[in-house]
Amino acid sequence: MSDPLLTVEDLAVTFPDPDGSDTRAVDGVSLSVEAGEIHGLVGESGSGKSVTARTVLRLLDDADVSASRLAYRGEDLLAKSEREMRAVRGDEIGMVFQDALSALNPVMTVGEQIAEVVRHHGDVDESTSLLSELRRKYVTGTSKSTASWRRAVELLETVGIPDPEQRASEYPHQLSGGQRQRVMIAQALAGDPSLIIADEPTTALDVTVEAGILTELRELCADFNVAILLITHDLGVVAQTCDHVTVMYSGSVMEHGPTDDIFEAPAHPYTEGLLRSIPEGAKRGDELATIPGSAPDPRDRPAGCPFRDRCPEATEACTDSLPEHALSAEHHTYCHHRPHEDGGRDDVRTSPQPER
Amino acid sequence: MGLERYVTKRVLQSLVVIYAVASIVFVAVRSVPGDPARLILGGSADVDAIRAMRANLGLDEPIPVQYAKWMADLAQGNFGQSIYSGDPVLSMVANAAEPTLSIGLVGITIAVLVAIPAGVVSATHYNEWEDYAATGVAFLGISMPSFWIGIVLILTVGSTLSFLPTYGYASLKAGVIPWFTHTILPALAVGLPYAGILTRMTRSSMLEVLGEDYMQTARAKGLPARTVLLKHGLQNALLPVVTVAGILLALMLGGVVAVEMVFGVQGFGRLLIRSIERQDFPVVQGSVILISIVFVFMNLLVDLLYTFVNPKIRYGGGE
Ligand SMILES: Nc1ncnc2c1ncn2[C@@H]1O[C@H](COP(=O)(O)OP(=O)(O)OP(=O)(O)O)[C@@H](O)[C@H]1O
Ligand SMILES: [Mg+2]
Numbered sequence: 001m002s003d004p005l006l007t008v009e010d011l012a013v014t015f016p017d018p019d020g021s022d023t024r025a026v027d028g029v030s031l032s033v034e035a036g037e038i039h040g041l042v043g044e045s046g047s048g049k050s051v052t053a054r055t056v057l058r059l060l061d062d063a064d065v066s067a068s069r070l071a072y073r074g075e076d077l078l079a080k081s082e083r084e085m086r087a088v089r090g091d092e093i094g095m096v097f098q099d100a101l102s103a104l105n106p107v108m109t110v111g112e113q114i115a116e117v118v119r120h121h122g123d124v125d126e127s128t129s130l131l132s133e134l135r136r137k138y139v140t141g142t143s144k145s146t147a148s149w150r151r152a153v154e155l156l157e158t159v160g161i162p163d164p165e166q167r168a169s170e171y172p173h174q175l176s177g178g179q180r181q182r183v184m185i186a187q188a189l190a191g192d193p194s195l196i197i198a199d200e201p202t203t204a205l206d207v208t209v210e211a212g213i214l215t216e217l218r219e220l221c222a223d224f225n226v227a228i229l230l231i232t233h234d235l236g237v238v239a240q241t242c243d244h245v246t247v248m249y250s251g252s253v254m255e256h257g258p259t260d261d262i263f264e265a266p267a268h269p270y271t272e273g274l275l276r277s278i279p280e281g282a283k284r285g286d287e288l289a290t291i292p293g294s295a296p297d298p299r300d301r302p303a304g305c306p307f308r309d310r311c312p313e314a315t316e317a318c319t320d321s322l323p324e325h326a327l328s329a330e331h332h333t334y335c336h337h338r339p340h341e342d343g344g345r346d347d348v349r350t351s352p353q354p355e356r
Numbered sequence: 357m358g359l360e361r362y363v364t365k366r367v368l369q370s371l372v373v374i375y376a377v378a379s380i381v382f383v384a385v386r387s388v389p390g391d392p393a394r395l396i397l398g399g400s401a402d403v404d405a406i407r408a409m410r411a412n413l414g415l416d417e418p419i420p421v422q423y424a425k426w427m428a429d430l431a432q433g434n435f436g437q438s439i440y441s442g443d444p445v446l447s448m449v450a451n452a453a454e455p456t457l458s459i460g461l462v463g464i465t466i467a468v469l470v471a472i473p474a475g476v477v478s479a480t481h482y483n484e485w486e487d488y489a490a491t492g493v494a495f496l497g498i499s500m501p502s503f504w505i506g507i508v509l510i511l512t513v514g515s516t517l518s519f520l521p522t523y524g525y526a527s528l529k530a531g532v533i534p535w536f537t538h539t540i541l542p543a544l545a546v547g548l549p550y551a552g553i554l555t556r557m558t559r560s561s562m563l564e565v566l567g568e569d570y571m572q573t574a575r576a577k578g579l580p581a582r583t584v585l586l587k588h589g590l591q592n593a594l595l596p597v598v599t600v601a602g603i604l605l606a607l608m609l610g611g612v613v614a615v616e617m618v619f620g621v622q623g624f625g626r627l628l629i630r631s632i633e634r635q636d637f638p639v640v641q642g643s644v645i646l647i648s649i650v651f652v653f654m655n656l657l658v659d660l661l662y663t664f665v666n667p668k669i670r671y672g673g674g675e
């Protein structure tokens with residue numbers, strides 16, 4: 001098997017705090033994204049999903065990052081200089097952020113925000129020097145006859161924005177929430193990346209708009225052969241969209257595997273809890289359950305399994321560091337009590353490979 | 357569209373403000389104790405001469421009539437003549453305004469040219485020596501009044517760089533170079549405190565912008581750091597600065613008046629103070645109204661500049 005597109009192994013991210021305890025936001029996360037797949041990264045708020053995503057693009061300057069491997073197409077991202085990272089950002093890996101209203105620049109037309117990515121990473125012959133960028137921004141405006149602008153309009157059309165020609169000259173506040181998120185997606189696609197990291201792309205939207213955006217993402221993934229690392233706290237979204245899923249809790253991975261396997265046979269008490277808390281996951285007649293308690297403070301996380309204080313099955317053993325159990329080649333869990341000793345769930349499943 | 361309505365509204369507002377200022381000036385000048393006619397003719401003048409002078413000046417009419425005449429004259433651009441010299445107020449003010457506006461505008465230009473880069477560097481080097489240096493100098497600038505900076509400049513720069521005159525003013529008509537050498541020192545004196553305030557504002561505004569999501573987005577798109585900073589950040593950082601700069605303009609013109617004295621410039625401040633002393637009330641009235649017209653006009657300009665840099669106002673909608 002060839003290298004996965006993105007490999008993260010044993011990633012730890014700490015925010016140093018000079019006069020307090022450091023925040024260990026990510027504490028040994030591993031995941032891998034295959035070319036062309038949609039990989040879900042789920043976990044409740046504060047579990048370190050966004051930090052993981054930003055670390056992949058090396059956007060966090062104030063964090064200490066360590067990993068036994070952080071590689072894109074086999075290339076070590078941690079070894080790259082800032083200049084080399086610029087050739088990865090936007091070009092190989094596009095990023096879609098949660099709140100498009102704040103993530104888009106309020107004083108730039110959406111067309112220019114897309115066009116500049118085309119200029120920097122695409123196949124157009126337009127100067128990207130600081131001076132010509134500033135001239136475009138403050139003096140001449142973006143010329144509508146350039147290849148990059150035409151490409152931006154095309155991309156707006158691709159992501160399903162009506163009247164793209166007109167829209168391209170508008171500012172973010174003139175668009176609807178759903179359209180803004182589509183602009184973010186167009187912007188992420190503009191450099192023709194192989195991977196898009198989408199950090200809760202639909203959380204700020206209402207349900208009908210959300211469904212449209214998710215469909216869009218799925219189709220783009222197929223049409224452009226881009227892989228997507230889809231960050232969400234909504235297992236319903238994962239069920240609809242993802243091929244594989246990695247479940248995070250308080251900085252660590254609890255379980256990962258093919259989406260179908262995880263939904264049919266969750267192997268970690270935390271995943272089970274999460275599944276019971278969504279309508280699709282709860283068995284008919286069950287009340288929608290929430291997991292009692294709250295996640296530990298990342299500045300002061302106890303050793304061993306971070307979920308043990310809330311886990312119905314916790315024992316003494318849970319204070320030891322997390323073990324890894326393979327339930328199948330692809331489905332792994334990190335729990336001291338799984339697979340069950342009674343053998344109820346430890347039969348190794350042979351799961352079908354995802355199609356893409 | 358929203359923009360036209362906005363501009364119309366602002367222009368009308370400005371006219372109302374100017375009208376109000378004119379009325380206040382009218383009242384204020386007439387509530388100053390003392391009789392201009394007596395002042396002109398001297399203490400020993402006889403009653404008839406004074407009465408004649410009062411009639412001549414229009415001071416014998418009822419106040420409402422004086423007010424109506426005054427407004428009618430103003431509306432036609434007629435600001436009257438000096439009681440003393442008989443020169444038209446408009447040309448007196450125009451002559452005195454040239455040095456004042458030169459010093460003010462050069463001062464603002466220096467302030468903006470210094471403050472924006474200093475503020476940006478300060479923010480991008482937060483808590484490094486560049487930041488300390490910039491905020492330190494800015495603090496000095498803010499804490500020294502303009503006239504004091506003027507005196508210091510005369511004593512230091514003026515005595516070492518002999519080609520920079522420390523006294524008087526040369527009109528632009530006499531050539532750009534003499535104009536500039538006469539203007540630069542007073543302009544620095546006026547501009548430095550202003551630069552200090554603007555530097556601190558640009559710095560804090562830029563610091564805020566650096567933490568904004570769209571800056572991270574720009575970086576995540578693989579843009580070079582400087583492009584992110586200057587293309588994506590600068591305009592956003594200047595939005596609040598532009599608003600405050602407009603208010604500061606007014607304060608700065610106050611500083612010019614004091615600096616003129618220090619540098620012996622026959623500017624607007626001189627004219628105003630001398631006219632007040634002599635109770636040359638047509639000149640006082642005219643100057644105050646003309647200066648307020650300049651103020652209102654500059655504020656209007658700043659507001660329009662703001663709509664230009666902020667598309668949310670230019671294109672309506674938004675939050
Ligand atoms: N710049 C930072 N400095 C210090 N701590 C940080 C920083 N960024 C994130 N953290 C901490 O890291 C932890 C993980 O945050 P992260 O944003 O990755 O969570 P998340 O899983 O994305 O949650 P959400 O669903 O709310 O977006 C949190 O405890 C957060 O407070
Ligand atoms: Mg997040």
